[in-house]
Structures are given as C-alpha cells and as structure tokens.
Amino acid sequence: MNAYEETVLQNLSEEIPADFSKATPKEVYMAVSKAVMKQIFSTWQTKSERKKACYFSAEFLLGRVIHSNLLNMGLLEETENLLRQHKIDPKVFEKVEDDALGNGGLGRLAACFLDSGATLGISLNGYGIRYRYGLFRQTFSYGEQKEEADDWLAFGDPWSVRRENERVRVDFGEESVWAVPYDMPVIGYGGKTINTLRLWQSEPLHPFDFELFNEQKYEEAVAEKNAAERISNVLYPNDDTDEGKSLRLKQQYFFSSASLQSILREFKKSYANDFKKLPEQYAIQLNDTHPVVSIPELLRLLIAGENLSFSEAFSIVQQVFSYTNHTIMAEALEKWDVSLFCTVLPQVYPYVVMLQNRLRHEIGSNSQRNPDDYSLIAGGKVHMAKMAVYATHSVNGVAKIHTEILKKKTLKEWYDLYPERFHNVTNGVTQRRWLALCNRELSKFITNRIGNSWITNLSELEKLVPYADDPDSLKQLMQIKKEKKNQLADYVYRKDNFGLNTENIFDVQVKRLHEYKRQLLNAFSILDLYYGLKEGRIKDFYPTTFIFGGKAAPGYDRAKGIIKYINEIANLINYDDAVNRKMQVVFVSNYDVSYAEKLIPAADFSEQISTAGTEASGTSNMKFMMNGAVTLGTYDGANIEIVEQAGEENNYIFGARVEELEALGENYHPRIFYEREPRIRRVMDSLVNGTVTDGGSGVFQELYRSILDGASWHRADYYYLLLDFLPYCETRLRANQDYLRDRTKFTRKCLLNIAHAGVFSSDRTVSQYAKEIWYL
Ligand SMILES: *Cc1c(COP(=O)(O)O)cnc(C)c1O
Numbered sequence: 148m149n150a151y152e153e154t155v156l157q158n159l160s161e162e163i164p165a166d167f168s169k170a171t172p173k174e175v176y177m178a179v180s181k182a183v184m185k186q187i188f189s190t191w192q193t194k195s196e197r198k199k200a201c202y203f204s205a206e207f208l209l210g211r212v213i214h215s216n217l218l219n220m221g222l223l224e225e226t227e228n229l230l231r232q233h234k235i236d237p238k239v240f241e242k243v244e245d246d247a248l249g250n251g252g253l254g255r256l257a258a259c260f261l262d263s264g265a266t267l268g269i270s271l272n273g274y275g276i277r278y279r280y281g282l283f284r285q286t287f288s289y290g291e292q293k294e295e296a297d298d299w300l301a302f303g304d305p306w307s308v309r310r311e312n313e314r315v316r317v318d319f320g321e322e323s324v325w326a327v328p329y330d331m332p333v334i335g336y337g338g339k340t341i342n343t344l345r346l347w348q349s350e351p352l353h354p355f356d357f358e359l360f361n362e363q364k365y366e367e368a369v370a371e372k373n374a375a376e377r378i379s380n381v382l383y384p385n386d387d388t389d390e391g392k393s394l395r396l397k398q399q400y401f402f403s404s405a406s407l408q409s410i411l412r413e414f415k416k417s418y419a420n421d422f423k424k425l426p427e428q429y430a431i432q433l434n435d436t437h438p439v440v441s442i443p444e445l446l447r448l449l450i451a452g453e454n455l456s457f458s459e460a461f462s463i464v465q466q467v468f469s470y471t472n473h474t475i476m477a478e479a480l481e482k483w484d485v486s487l488f489c490t491v492l493p494q495v496y497p498y499v500v501m502l503q504n505r506l507r508h509e510i511g512s513n514s515q516r517n518p519d520d521y522s523l524i525a526g527g528k529v530h531m532a533k534m535a536v537y538a539t540h541s542v543n544g545v546a547k548i549h550t551e552i553l554k555k556k557t558l559k560e561w562y563d564l565y566p567e568r569f570h571n572v573t574n575g576v577t578q579r580r581w582l583a584l585c586n587r588e589l590s591k592f593i594t595n596r597i598g599n600s601w602i603t604n605l606s607e608l609e610k611l612v613p614y615a616d617d618p619d620s621l622k623q624l625m626q627i628k629k630e631k632k633n634q635l636a637d638y639v640y641r642k643d644n645f646g647l648n649t650e651n652i653f654d655v656q657v658k659r660l661h662e663y664k665r666q667l668l669n670a671f672s673i674l675d676l677y678y679g680l681k682e683g684r685i686k687d688f689y690p691t692t693f694i695f696g697g698k699a700a701p702g703y704d705r706a707k708g709i710i711k712y713i714n715e716i717a718n719l720i721n722y723d724d725a726v727n728r729k730m731q732v733v734f735v736s737n738y739d740v741s742y743a744e745k746l747i748p749a750a751d752f753s754e755q756i757s758t759a760g761t762e763a764s765g766t767s768n769m770k771f772m773m774n775g776a777v778t779l780g781t782y783d784g785a786n787i788e789i790v791e792q793a794g795e796e797n798n799y800i801f802g803a804r805v806e807e808l809e810a811l812g813e814n815y816h817p818r819i820f821y822e823r824e825p826r827i828r829r830v831m832d833s834l835v836n837g838t839v840t841d842g843g844s845g846v847f848q849e850l851y852r853s854i855l856d857g858a859s860w861h862r863a864d865y866y867y868l869l870l871d872f873l874p875y876c877e878t879r880l881r882a883n884q885d886y887l888r889d890r891t892k893f894t895r896k897c898l899l900n901i902a903h904a905g906v907f908s909s910d911r912t913v914s915q916y917a918k919e920i921w922y923l
Pocket residue numbers: 250251252253255657658659738739740743764765766767768770
C-alpha cells in the first residue's frame with residue numbers, strides 16, 4: 148500500500164474506526180479529499196515566476212470536483228479499487244452535493260478554462276466570490292418550478308483553504324468589510340501544475356458589538372455582521388439582467404477590488420513600486436461585464452494608492468486587462484445608474500469620469516467621429532461594456548458568428564475606432580470532464596483504437612475517421628449508447644421517479660430556460676408530432692423520448708410558464724395510451740453539472756435551436772458532439788463551426804439564418820403564419836383553448852399574446868418561433884427517419900461527429916487566449 152492509500156484509510160479510521168463499509172458518503176468524501184490535499188500540498192505551494200493570467204469571473208460552475216481531481220492526479224482507479232476492497236461503493240461520491248456557484252454556460256466555461264490552464268502548464272488562476280448559497284435547487288409542484296436554497300456546504304468543504312492572513316479590506320460608500328480568501332487547488336491533468344481558484348468571502352470588520360448587546364439592542368449588535376455577510380450570501384439566479392442592483396454592484400466591486408489588492412500585494416513583494424512591470428507579470432481576463440468595475444478600481448489603486456499619474460496608470464490598465472463579451476442581448480449589457488454608482492462606490496466614480504474625459508479628448512481630436520457615439524456615461528448611466536472596450540487591449544467574442552455580430556452591430560462604432568482590438572476565440576469544453584469522466588465506456592472505445600493522447604490533445608480524435616467504415620466499431624458504438632441510456636434511465640428513475648424507455652431515441656434539450664433558446668418551439672413541435680402520430684398523418688416514426696432540463700430565473704415568469712407548459716404537454720402525451728409507446732416526454736428537475744454528465748452521453752439528438760444570432764456560442768452543443776450525438780440545430784453560435792468541422796451531412800441544420808432575419812426586418816408578421824397554417828394554429832391554440840391548463844395563472848395566455856401581439860418590450864414573436872416551426876418539424880422527422888431506416892448509417896454520423904470534435908477542447912481555447920491575448 149502506498150502513502151496515499153494509507154492516508155485515506157487513516158483518515159477513515161479517524162471518522163469511523165470499526166467497519167468502513169458503514170461509513171457515510173460524507174465520511175468517505177472527507178477521507179479521500181483530505182488525502183488528495185495532503186498529496187498535492189507541496190506542489191501547490193510553489194509560486195510561479197512566469198507571467199500569470201488571472202480569470203476574473205462572478206461565477207465558477209465547477210460541479211463536483213472530487214472525480215476530476217482524482218482523474219487528474221491519476222488516482223481515480225486506485226481510489227475506486229481501494230473503496231471496493233473495503234466494501235464501499237465506488238459510486239459513493241455521487242451522493243455528495245454538486246456545487247453550483249454559477250448559473251450556466253458562462254460559469255461552466257470558467258471552470259473548463261481553469262482545468263485546461265492547469266493541464267497546459269500555464270499559470271492561470273481564477274478569482275471570484277465564495278457564495279454561501281449557490282444557484283437555487285429546482286423542484287416541480289404540479290408542473291411548476293419551485294426554488295429552494297442550495298446549501299452546498301452541507302457536505303463540508305475539504306477542497307478549500309482559508310487564508311486568514313491574506314484578507315483585504317474593501318470599502319463602500321456606507322460600509323467596509325473584510326474580504327477573506329478561500330483557495331481551492333486547480334489540478335492539471337498529470338498533477339504537474341496546480342493553480343488556484345481564489346474565492347472571496349465577505350465578513351464584518353466588527354462581528355459583534357458588545358455595548359449594544361449590553362444595552363439589550365440584540366438586533367443592532369449583529370447588524371454589521373449581517374450586512375457584511377449579505378454581500379457574499381447568494382449568487383444571483385439571473386445571468387442576463389441587472390436586478391438587485393445595489394447588492395449586485397457591491398458584489399462585483401467586492402471581488403474585483405479584493406482580487407486586485409491581492410495581486411498588487413503579491414506583485415510588490417518582488418517588484419516593489421516598479422508598476423510598469425505589472426503588465427509583464429499579470430494579464431487579467433474580465434469574464435463578461437461583471438468584473439469590469441476592476442478598470443476604474445485599478446486606476447484608483449495606482450493613482451490614489453501608489454501616486455502614479457493618470458496617463459501612467461491608464462497605460463498599465465490597458466495592457467493588463469482584456470474583456471470577453473458573452474452576449475448581444477441588449478438587456479445584458481450592464482449599465483449602472485450614475486446615482487447608484489456614486490452612492491455605492493463614491494471613491495471609484497471620479498475615475499470613471501477621468502476615463503470619460505480621456506475618451507472625449509481622443510474623439511474630439513478625430514473629426515470623423517461623432518462624440519455622441521462614444522460615451523461611457525450617457526443617459527444618466529455608466530456603460531460597463533463600453534468602458535471595457537475602451538480601457539482594455541482586447542475584446543473577444545466567443546464564436547465566429549458572435550464576434551462578427553459584435554463588429555457589425557453591437558459594438559460597431561468601437562470596431563470602427565479600434566479594429567485591432569477585436570478577436571474571436573471560440574469557446575471549448577474540457578474533454579477530461581466531458582468525455583473521459585462522464586463517458587468512460589466511450590473513452591475506452593476511443594483509447595482502444597487510437598491510444599490515450601486525446602486526453603490532453605483532442606485533435607487526436609481525427610484518427611477515428613477510418614473507423615466510420617468499420618461495421619464492428621459502429622456496432623460497439625451503438626452498444627455504448629445503449630449502455631449510457633440504461634445508466635441514465637436508472638438515474639432519472641431515482642431522481643425524478645420517471646421510467647425512460649431505453650429502446651427509444653433520446654432527444655435532449657438541456658440548458659437554462661430562456662425565450663431565445665426556444666424550448667417552447669421544441670414543445671410545439673412535439674405536440675404537432677403527437678397529433679400527427681395520433682391521427683395517422685405521420686406513419687414512419689422511430690419511438691422517441693424527449694428530454695428537457697433547465698432552470699428558469701425565479702423572476703422570469705414567461706420562462707416559468709414554458710416549464711409549466713412542457714410539463715403539461717408531457718402529461719397529456721405520457722398518459723395517452725394511443726401514442727405513449729411511440730413517444731414520451733420528461734422534464735428532469737434541477738439540471739446541473741452532475742445531471743448533464745448523465746444526460747449528455749445518452750443523447751442521440753442534441754437540440755440547439757436558438758434563434759439565429761442570439762446564442763453567443765453555446766457549450767453544451769460541444770459536449771454532445773464529443774459524446775456522439777448529432778446536432779439538430781440552427782445556424783447559430785458554435786453550431787455553425789460544429790457543422791463546419793463534422794459536415795452538414797452528419798448533422799441536421801434548419802431555419803432562418805441571421806441574414807434572412809435581417810432582410811425580413813419589419814416585414815415579419817407572425818399572425819399570417821398563424822392564420823395560414825392549421826398545424827401552427829393548432830399548437831398555438833393549445834395555450835388558450837383548454838388542451839392544457841396553467842392552473843389559472845394566466846401565463847399561457849401571456850405566452851400566446853407575446854407571440855401573436857407582442858408584449859412589454861418584445862414585438863410579436865420576437866424569437867421567430869412561427870417562422871421556423873415547419874422547417875424544424877420537417878428536419879426533425881427527417882432525422883428520425885434516417886435513424887429508423889439505417890441505424891448503421893446514422894451511427895456513422897455519430898462517429899464522425901466525435902472524430903471532428905477536436906477543436907472544441909477548451910485546451911485549444913485557452914492556448915489561444917494565452918498566445919493571442921495574454922502574451923504568456
Ligand atoms: C454546459 C452547461 C451549460 C451551458 O449550456 P448551453 O446549452 O450551452 O447553454 C449550462 N448548464 C450546465 C449545468 C452545463 O453543464
């Protein structure tokens with residue numbers, strides 16, 4: 148037995164001396180995690196002398212870290228064997244809380260990047276907030292979403308180290324708090340590089356006021372503590388609006404300022420006050436606008452704190468920072484009311500004004516530009532995305548089409564001014580989690596054929612191409628898919644008490660609920676299929692299980708209405724004996740990273756059906772591709788690059804393209820589609836004619852009206868559901884019939900998708916950032 152195994156058993160015997168097989172999941176989890184922490188301790192302490200990249204992000208959606216840490220340390224199989232020897236189920240860690248310190252794609256991307264950075268041997272460290280409660284836990288009651296607090300600390304936090312002596316003070320207009328860092332190791336594959344994810348927790352300067360307590364003012368005695376803790380209390384369950392404004396701005400400043408202070412403190416240990424060297428030592432990536440307040444804050448720290456001139460400080464700031472844009476949704480380009488900004492951050496606002504003055508001066512001397520187009524402070528608001536473009540050296544979009552839209556529309560004036568600043572860096576995902584860990588059967592299949600170097604070099608997958616014509620390989624691939632469906636069925640049965648028919652095609656749409664992602668279009672098309680099958684219009688059809696998963700922001704009523712509608716449609720279909728042998732529909736609850744790891748490997752079809760031009764990139768589309776699902780999707784985000792790689796003939800692409808929607812302009816009249824096409828009218832009317840009911844809330848009527856008449860700021864059918872409806876139904880049926888008629892030919896498509904997934908590794912993405920943006 149080696150030292151690691153001894154430590155695990157030693158830790159276990161401290162928790163439960165007699166019989167290890169009786170240990171609780173938490174006890175096993177603690178014993179193993181602490182043994183790994185001991186193992187990595189000395190490697191983790193060595194400080195890098197090279198230039199460091201810092202990833203500032205309001206979210207890190209890590210998912211469960213124990214499996215990936217064990218895999219990357221090369222301890223996964225050894226640990227599982229050890230547990231088996233002591234009669235402990237090696238799947239025990241699946242009972243441990245998934246941690247959810249992120250909303251969805253943006254936070255998961257940050258987690259994939261950290262894994263890739265450490266694996267590439269780059270010094271890439273994450274900085275964010277240690278929320279007490281992550282994204283809410285979702286349940287359904289009568290088909291409606293209910294939210295519960297996500298208590299991720301219930302299983303302890305063996306992976307974090309509290310660094311009390313590295314705390315820093317953060318000041319707001321009306322209060323001051325300590326930011327206390329909790330550091331988590333980020334272990335690269337092979338265990339050679341161990342980076343750090345530093346998450347800040349907000350704590351009071353004075354936890355308790357004895358005087359007030361003695362005066363029996365109990366509430367007031369802990370008021371400061373409560374106010375401070377509020378700052379890192381919850382993750383905003385909304386990744387695209389600026390709700391809870393004051394607290395949200397406080398959160399953003401809290402982790403931005405704390406991270407910058409700790410970076411400067413470390414810098415000064417080696418370089419004293421030679422701040423010109425800062426850009427040689429640090430590159431800071433701003434993940435969306437959430438950390439953009441870092442820009443005026445670093446100016447402030449350098450000017451007020453270190454006596455630099457504005458022009459010296461500006462030059463440093465611009466070299467250090469770069470910015471990633473994640474969305475073109477107008478409501479997500481953050482703006483803060485000047486009055487709010489001044490109340491929360493009075494000491495920072497003057498630096499925003501200095502930036503604005505510098506910009507005005509620059510534009511004023513350029514006669515071809517209209518100063519009104521370039522204002523960081525306009526209409527009584529501070530524009531964070533504009534600030535990010537102006538004061539950094541790089542702005543990037545996250546897929547080719549997205550970057551083009553940024554250049555041509557969203558940030559057009561800025562692209563005209565600074566074309567050299569704009570880059571595209573298409574997103575990626577880590578194949579360690581999204582293939583090696585979540586689909587060990589497929590991993591073995593791949594490794595048996597081409598060796599295991601794909602784990603750190605995903606383009607190796609190209610070597611699978613010849614196997615597309617090997618009948619034996621295709622047969623094995625089908626068997627693996629079946630096995631993953633069986634495993635998923637067990638999981639869904641346990642979690643959601645629903646029986647999946649594993650003989651069926653699995654057609655999966657899992658992602659946050661949003662109108663632009665068009666889960667409602669999927670539901671309409673399922674209802675249309677149902678009528679078609681029931682009434683004999685559709686004859687050839689391979690039985691299909693339609694699976695949905697995803698959370699709606701608690702204040703987003705229409706998205707919650709869509710969940711309710713899908714659950715109602717599911718009931719209608721699942722209980723109809725005339726069709727339920729041909730189709731079933733289920734909405735799984737609490738979609739998170741762990742659920743994704745079960746769902747994605749079992750999917751035949753990956754639903755990626757956002758309105759063209761709305762999904763910046765998408766990353767679940769890449770996870771599905773790697774696991775051998777074909778994409779049923781629109782010309783949007785990274786879907787376009789996926790079919791560029793894998794071939795349009797191996798995927799199913801439909802619907803209006805961005806240029807077509809642009810050309811259509813004001814001439815789109817959804818009501819004409821509604822009136823002309825009975826199938827459209829029928830599914831639309833199901834919202835209001837009693838086919839299904841919303842329980843009296845009126846939300847179905849609201850959805851109906853939003854499509855036919857428009858509602859609030861949306862014009863009618865803002866996301867073109869009715870325009871794309873028939874092409875979607877046709878393409879979906881064609882895909883089904885391809886599967887029905889020739890399974891081998893269909894499986895060939897799956898294999899070719901896997902073989903061409905190489906560029907969608909976040910290893911490629913992070914290497915590109917390192918070279919083109921961070922100059923590591
Ligand atoms: C990958 C992932 C996402 C992003 O999904 P998209 O379909 O790209 O929006 C969201 N949530 C979880 C849990 C994920 O793993």
